[in-house]
Amino acid sequence: MCDTNKNILITEVALRDGSHAIRHQFTVEQVVNVVKALDEAKVPYIEVAHGDGLGGSTLQYGLSLTDEFELIEAAAATAKNSKIAVLSLPGIGLEKDLKQAASLGAKMARIATHVTEADVSPAYIELAKELGMETVGFLMMSHMAPTAKLVEQAKLMESYGADTVYVVDSAGALLPHEVTEKICALRDHLSVNIGFHGHNNLSLAMANTLAAIEVGATRIDGSMRCLGAGAGNTQTEVLVAVLDKLGIHTGIDIYKMMDAAENLVAPILEKPQEITRDSLVLGFAGVYSSFLLHAQRAAKRFNIDSRDILIELGKQHIVGGQEDMIVDVAAEIAKKKNVTIG
Numbered sequence: 295m296c297d298t299n300k301n302i303l304i305t306e307v308a309l310r311d312g313s314h315a316i317r318h319q320f321t322v323e324q325v326v327n328v329v330k331a332l333d334e335a336k337v338p339y340i341e342v343a344h345g346d347g348l349g350g351s352t353l354q355y356g357l358s359l360t361d362e363f364e365l366i367e368a369a370a371a372t373a374k375n376s377k378i379a380v381l382s383l384p385g386i387g388l389e390k391d392l393k394q395a396a397s398l399g400a401k402m403a404r405i406a407t408h409v410t411e412a413d414v415s416p417a418y419i420e421l422a423k424e425l426g427m428e429t430v431g432f433l434m435m436s437h438m439a440p441t442a443k444l445v446e447q448a449k450l451m452e453s454y455g456a457d458t459v460y461v462v463d464s465a466g467a468l469l470p471h472e473v474t475e476k477i478c479a480l481r482d483h484l485s486v487n488i489g490f491h492g493h494n495n496l497s498l499a500m501a502n503t504l505a506a507i508e509v510g511a512t513r514i515d516g517s518m519r520c521l522g523a524g525a526g527n528t529q530t531e532v533l534v535a536v537l538d539k540l541g542i543h544t545g546i547d548i549y550k551m552m553d554a555a556e557n558l559v560a561p562i563l564e565k566p567q568e569i570t571r572d573s574l575v576l577g578f579a580g581v582y583s584s585f586l587l588h589a590q591r592a593a594k595r596f597n598i599d600s601r602d603i604l605i606e607l608g609k610q611h612i613v614g615g616q617e618d619m620i621v622d623v624a625a626e627i628a629k630k631k632n633v634t635i636g
């Protein structure tokens with residue numbers, strides 16, 4: 295049974311994770327309008343950055359339409375109640391980027407590493423703390439590590455000073471009982487807050503989020519209209535309503551949240567966030583959700599089935615930062631199949 299006395303703090307990630315889905319084309323006007331509405335709805339945290347975090351605007355990850363610092367500055371100037379969060383993957387984001395985000399008003403830093411590579415994060419976590427930011431360790435592709443390994447890595451992030459450690463289901467590959475096992479283990483071994491970030495590739499983002507909350511996660515990510523990579527994230531406005539029905543407090547105004555999703559986010563979507571055969575394969579094969587559009591582009595270029603690329607990426611355990619491998623894998627498949635490139 296859920297402990298209904300707990301307070302859940304939600305981070306709305308459409309303005310960062312959703313950036314993948316719209317090829318990083320956010321405008322200042324869109325960001326300001328969405329932040330204003332979320333601020334009025336009393337959403338505690340709003341993440342703003344390139345989809346791949348600070349510094350992600352490159353040919354490898356996709357160029358942003360608008361400089362992310364312009365978006366962060368505009369978001370921070372608009373938010374009166376909500377805190378602006380940024381994501382940084384050490385190496386893609388630099389320490390100077392974190393300093394700049396803090397100077398523009400970002401109040402939370404989420405330092406993201408592959409689930410077995412927490413040891414690349416101490417300098418960033420320590421810097422974020424020095425900058426006075428609330429600090430989150432974000433363990434991506436959590437399905438790829440056994441629970442004992444995940445606990446070891448989370449404990450490292452805790453030892454570096456993270457206030458919260460997240461289980462991140464980047465591929466939307468986890469099943470509810472696996473989420474329960476992972477969150478329980480973190481709850482039993484950590485003293486800091488525990489968070490969960492889901493993707494809906496197997497239609498399990500909501501079930502996984504509820505499983506996480508049930509056993510102790512108190513920091514939860516969602517994106518309005520599921521605007522996120524792959525099939526998107528746990529749908530925030532739905533989550534707020536479901537938690538209210540469970541008697542769990544988020545402090546968020548449900549009507550205002552619904553209005554923000556309907557009036558401001560729906561028009562931004564290039565197409566509704568559905569579970570298509572490709573996003574289903576992401577969850578099935580355990581592939582990074584942000585690889586979706588890259589794999590679809592490569593499939594077109596090499597005249598092959600995008601599912602074959604995704605399955606092969608899963609087999610080869612290709613992870614974030616190895617986006618260049620997507621084209622290599624596609625070329626290899628085309629060669630093996632003797633496909634004529636148009």
Ligand SMILES: CC[C@H](O)CC(=O)C(=O)O
Binds near residue numbers: 311435462463523584
């Ligand atoms: C490439 C960063 C990634 O999108 C972070 C994230 O949201 C995830 O791993 O799910």
Ligand SMILES: [Mn+2]
Binds near residue numbers: 491523583
């Ligand atoms: Mn994500």
